[in-house]
Amino acid sequence: MSSIQTTHSTQSLIQLEQLCKSYSLQDVHGQTITTQVLYHINLTIHQGEFVAIMGHSGSGKSTLMNILGCLDTPTSGSYWLSGKNVAALSSNELAQIRNRNIGFVFQGFNLLKRMTALDNVATPLLYAGISRSKSRKQALEFLRHTGLEDFAMHQPNQLSGGQQQRVAISRALINHPSLILADEPTGNLDSQTSNDIMQLFEKLNRDQGITIVLVTHEDDIAAYAKRLIHLKDGHVTIDKNNTEVTALHETF
Amino acid sequence: MNLSAIFGEALRALRQNRLRTGLTMLGMIIGVAAVVLMLSIGQGARTKINETIAAMGSNLLLVVPGATSSGGFSFGSGSVRTLTINDANAIAELSSIRSTAPVTSGTVQLNYAAKNWSTLITGTTPEYFDVGNWAMESGTAFTESEVRSAARVVVLGSITAKSLFGDEEPVGKTVRITNRPFLVVGVLMAKGQSLTGRDQDDNVFVPISTSERQITGNQFPGSIRYMLVQGASAEEMDLAEIEITQLLRQRHRIPNGKDNDFTVRNLTAIADVATDAAKVMSIVLGAIASVSLLVGGIGIMNIMLVSVTERTREIGIRMAIGANQRAILTQFLLEAMMICIMGGLIGLLIGIGGAWLVSQVADMLIVITLGMIGLAFLFSSAVGIFFGFYPAQKAASLKPVDALRYE
Ligand SMILES: Nc1ncnc2c1ncn2[C@@H]1O[C@H](COP(=O)(O)OP(=O)(O)OP(=O)(O)O)[C@@H](O)[C@H]1O
Numbered sequence: 001m002s003s004i005q006t007t008h009s010t011q012s013l014i015q016l017e018q019l020c021k022s023y024s025l026q027d028v029h030g031q032t033i034t035t036q037v038l039y040h041i042n043l044t045i046h047q048g049e050f051v052a053i054m055g056h057s058g059s060g061k062s063t064l065m066n067i068l069g070c071l072d073t074p075t076s077g078s079y080w081l082s083g084k085n086v087a088a089l090s091s092n093e094l095a096q097i098r099n100r101n102i103g104f105v106f107q108g109f110n111l112l113k114r115m116t117a118l119d120n121v122a123t124p125l126l127y128a129g130i131s132r133s134k135s136r137k138q139a140l141e142f143l144r145h146t147g148l149e150d151f152a153m154h155q156p157n158q159l160s161g162g163q164q165q166r167v168a169i170s171r172a173l174i175n176h177p178s179l180i181l182a183d184e185p186t187g188n189l190d191s192q193t194s195n196d197i198m199q200l201f202e203k204l205n206r207d208q209g210i211t212i213v214l215v216t217h218e219d220d221i222a223a224y225a226k227r228l229i230h231l232k233d234g235h236v237t238i239d240k241n242n243t244e245v246t247a248l249h250e251t252f
Numbered sequence: 253m254n255l256s257a258i259f260g261e262a263l264r265a266l267r268q269n270r271l272r273t274g275l276t277m278l279g280m281i282i283g284v285a286a287v288v289l290m291l292s293i294g295q296g297a298r299t300k301i302n303e304t305i306a307a308m309g310s311n312l313l314l315v316v317p318g319a320t321s322s323g324g325f326s327f328g329s330g331s332v333r334t335l336t337i338n339d340a341n342a343i344a345e346l347s348s349i350r351s352t353a354p355v356t357s358g359t360v361q362l363n364y365a366a367k368n369w370s371t372l373i374t375g376t377t378p379e380y381f382d383v384g385n386w387a388m389e390s391g392t393a394f395t396e397s398e399v400r401s402a403a404r405v406v407v408l409g410s411i412t413a414k415s416l417f418g419d420e421e422p423v424g425k426t427v428r429i430t431n432r433p434f435l436v437v438g439v440l441m442a443k444g445q446s447l448t449g450r451d452q453d454d455n456v457f458v459p460i461s462t463s464e465r466q467i468t469g470n471q472f473p474g475s476i477r478y479m480l481v482q483g484a485s486a487e488e489m490d491l492a493e494i495e496i497t498q499l500l501r502q503r504h505r506i507p508n509g510k511d512n513d514f515t516v517r518n519l520t521a522i523a524d525v526a527t528d529a530a531k532v533m534s535i536v537l538g539a540i541a542s543v544s545l546l547v548g549g550i551g552i553m554n555i556m557l558v559s560v561t562e563r564t565r566e567i568g569i570r571m572a573i574g575a576n577q578r579a580i581l582t583q584f585l586l587e588a589m590m591i592c593i594m595g596g597l598i599g600l601l602i603g604i605g606g607a608w609l610v611s612q613v614a615d616m617l618i619v620i621t622l623g624m625i626g627l628a629f630l631f632s633s634a635v636g637i638f639f640g641f642y643p644a645q646k647a648a649s650l651k652p653v654d655a656l657r658y659e
């Protein structure tokens with residue numbers, strides 16, 4: 001276990017330096033008020049890590065995840081992804097990074113409506129320039145891995161929450177990303193299904209060395225991760241190895 | 253994402269919203285159908301007028317007895333008999349004139365076998381058929397010598413021939429005109445209506461001498477109803493008009509300061525007016541139809557804007573899984589264009605069908621050209637690009653995080 005971690009952790013995948021995020025809104029009097037959500041975050045995540053971010057509602061977890069996923073931009077500070085300064089990248093390059101290097105898993109699944117599970121999983125491949133027939137073939141392969149082969153032609157509204165999340169995970173994995181960002185992936189699922197999903201993540205991290213950053217409110221979900229980060233009002237308050245979990249797994 | 257994949261995504265999005273797609277398309281269908289219909293009606297009218305003008309003969313002047321009533325267009329009242337066959341012969345000698353054809357006319361009763369037919373009779377010279385651009389269906393025109401000898405020969409208009417003879421060949425047969433036997437020497441090719449809407453094919457033609465002496469009679473011998481004059485060339489038409497006027501004033505001994513006792517009309521000029529009128533009509537029709545196309549285009553923009561707002565989350569998801577701005581822009585633009593082009597094609601078919609229906613019901617000439625089809629196609633894609641671009645641009649410029657958070 002520990003040997004795998006060292007081989008995958010040598011290179012820093014994510015590096016945040018003095019990262020701040022604030023929003024400007026108009027109050028009822030038409031005056032601009034600025035609320036700061038993230039305060040001077042310094043954070044380094046290495047390739048192959050499995051990180052859980054926890055914190056109260058409104059502490060800035062999703063905001064941080066969106067910045068990590070290149071969906072949002074910080075107000076100040078810098079974000080280095082695989083050694084590249086994200087602020088210097090064009091919107092096309094960011095789209096390509098989201099397509100090739102990052103896989104998203106959301107609490108609300110965020111599958112494309114009225115599109116089969118198969119096509120949902122295949123779409124990132126289409127955006128990568130791969131032909132439709134090839135994409136579908138590959139997508140079916142991924143659905144088979146997550147045990148959803150029989151549901152390939154189902155649309156999201158014909159699937160259970162757990163099935164939908166597994167489709168979303170297949171979609172996140174299809175382009176072989178080095179980073180999976182999961183914002184409360186089990187938030188809408190029961191505990192049994194949540195554990196299934198988490199085991200899937202754990203396996204991906206262990207067998208393929210995929211870096212996983214996930215946000216959760218639940219301790220038993222966070223227990224799957226190897227590193228715990230606590231956010232409080234936009235500050236990192238705790239950042240520690242999840243020794244308890246490592247110990248737990250070593251007993252198996 | 254390559255274009256065919258984006259095309260597939262766009263097609264899927266359109267299929268997902270069949271009703272809305274259909275309704276939006278309807279605006280385009282109506283617009284294009286209206287444009288095609290109006291253009292084909294306009295083109296039909298122009299073609300019809302051009303055919304009529306071509307059938308009329310070129311470089312034509314009409315000389316009628318009597319002064320011009322102010323601004324009016326008088327074909328000469330029957331009582332004024334100031335023009336004669338000799339005038340026509342004299343005019344024919346002018347250098348700017350190619351030939352002339354004097355004309356007398358009246359109404360007569362024709363008989364063949366048991367059939368009766370009442371029609372117009374034109375007394376004229378062989379030049380008439382040449383000047384008036386008449387072609388022979390069968391037989392020949394009467395000759396100069398038949399005019400000199402006032403022979404009882406007749407050339408039948410196509411409708412007259414059909415009415416009297418049916419499928420029988422008239423040439424060589426004898427018809428009776430006011431109870432005198434006439435030998436049919438020729439039958440004219442059909443010409444249709446004149447510019448003024450008169451049917452030109454129900455008519456019979458005899459030598460002017462025969463008509464004067466044996467049929468209509470003439471209280472002023474040698475006088476004619478009007479003459480057709482063909483100028484030597486299009487450039488010399490003004491000169492021809494001046495020369496005719498001078499010659500006739502001289503021959504009629506009209507002192508300076510007195511009005512002409514005849515009127516010269518340039519038929520080509522009248523034809524030009526008719527052509528211009530038809531052109532204006534087709535432009536106006538096209539413009540009216542274009543407005544409906546414009547309205548259809550605005551409808552598409554409207555729907556596409558609604559669609560972008562409604563699908564904001566979808567756009568966010570697509571961006572999160574790797575769609576770049578160009579892919580989003582292309583998809584929405586393609587959606588708009590596909591609505592337009594499909595609507596355009598359906599509209600084209602409906603327009604052609606409508607034109608056919610109009611031609612059947614209203615007995616109008618309808619002309620559909622390849623150019624029109626191309627124009628309709630081009631126009632509808634242009635509308636798609638023009639009105640689809642702004643909503644597509646709006647979709648593509650959304651920030652991923654805002655699009656994803658949109659409820
Ligand atoms: N677009 C926005 N405009 C203004 N304020 C925003 C915006 N997005 C988030 N915020 C604010 O930023 C703060 C952090 O929000 P965020 O979504 O990151 O919280 P969170 O930690 O993910 O909470 P939860 O656990 O409930 O998901 C909140 O106070 C929220 O009001």
Ligand SMILES: [Mg+2]
Nearest residue numbers: 061062063183
């Ligand atoms: Mg959140």
